[in-house]
Amino acid sequence: MKHGHFFTFEGIDGCGKSTQLIRVAKALKAEGMNCLVTREPGGAVISEKIREILISPENAGMCSETELLLYLAARAQHVRTIIKPAVDDGKIVLCDRFEQATFAYQGHGRGLDLGLLRSVNNFATGGLSPDITFIFDIPVELSIARLAESGKGKDRIESESPQFFENVRKGYLEAAAANPEKIKLLDGSKELDKLTEEILGTIFNTFVNVIL
Template sequence: MPRGIFITLEGGEGAGKSTNVAFVRNWLEHAGRKVVVTREPGGTELGERVRDILLHGRELHTSAESEMLLMFAARAEHIARVIRPALDAGKIVLCDRFTDATYAYQGGGRGIPAARIAAIESWVQGDLRPDLTLLFDVPVEAGRRRAGLRSEPDRFEQESDEFFARVHATYLARAAREPERMRVIDASQSLEKVEQQLGSVLQEVVGGR
């Protein structure tokens, strides 16, 4: 059976990833594909517990290194139990955040060297990398306003504007280095125009596979 397709969605706070997961899933299913939707941190029992610690454990004062290692511990479980089995079964895996988020948040935001992240990425993931990454791009200020309207801020959403400026810059730098894999979606536009951009990219990348 041909290997499935691994698609990830990335972006800063309020960029619209969660809003557009349903659109991407529906597009793929209407194209006759079997889709597994998951998220990071999360996707497994261990991953969801790590998610709760990292997003809501404000009293823990976790170091940047511990935060990164927890992300990769959850990712290792996620890959073994969810992602690789689904890909091996020929399905499309649609994941809300993956390792690009680690480079952006723990690397750009927290200052962990990219080389250190890359070493653990190779150990945990082997040759597994996303086939397509949809990067939802919105100015930091606009994204933070959107995020502030939807719920009480989590541990990451309470970070400074400077933190999110570094996250944003890291995402764009990665997209510039890998333009075939990382497709930038202008998420500052209307929902209709965002969906048009998504449909165009999906048709190009997935339509012929």
């Protein structure tokens, strides 16, 4: 069986995940690589339906436990029907958010137990984890400013307090510090071109390590 690669892009809202994902996918495709871009929550038909429930501001009364299980239900479907088949087919999968968002948002943001989160996440993913996770770090004030500039309305999660996002940011920083081999911390306030170059450098390095 061929074996592809799986890279995930993480960080608080407005940190530049989607922007860099598109730039990186374009650059990889220009090199003739077979690349699949996807996102969480979502990426599969059933998972996109779950996404609607998760982000709808109408569901402001959602309990943390419900939220966790919906994210994981969406992930279980996404991994089995989209991500794993693509990786097994030799593709390079780029995913906008993945398991680190669970640890940062439901763990550090909502206060759910991290040990429990790791265990249920593992059940949802069936053990599939990214080759490398890129975390874009920006101050919460910059996140708020970028979101305000976009002029888009806030979804249920985006409507949380600045303190919530401070906790989430701290969670991401802790995760990166604890696992620097697998999690690359990037300064999301750097120039777009510089960041794209850094990400591509890391991705190409991963390919070289596989060949050697």
